[in-house]
Amino acid sequence: MDESSRQIVADQIEPLPMRPGRPKRQDDKYVRHGVRALLMFYNPIDGWRRVGCRESRTRTDWAEEVRRLLDEDYPDAECVTLVCDNLNT
Numbered sequence: 762m763d764e765s766s767r768q769i770v771a772d773q774i775e776p777l778p779m780r781p782g783r784p785k786r787q788d789d790k791y792v793r794h795g796v797r798a799l800l801m802f803y804n805p806i807d808g809w810r811r812v813g814c815r816e817s818r819t820r821t822d823w824a825e826e827v828r829r830l831l832d833e834d835y836p837d838a839e840c841v842t843l844v845c846d847n848l849n850t
Contacts, residue, residue: 762827763801763846764818769794800826802834 770791777786798818803810811834813826827843835841 762843763803764799764823765801766796766798766818768796798822802826802830 770793772788773790773792774788776788779785795816798815800813800815800818800823801810802813811830813829815822815826831838831841
């Protein structure tokens, strides 16, 4: 399990498309649309992952994502080992 946050941004000025001999041109100005918390669960042995996107990153958000993991992805498991990286919620 890992968690991080990401900004949600959009272009302020529409990028100019590619032309022969010129790459796509894009301005560095953007409009910020907030921040979202990403909670990722993955199982490298099975090659599986799932990412939950939340408006906040609280203990309750973390607990709800773990409950979803157990209820939806491992409903018949008797034991689940959860390894968390730098969880500070």
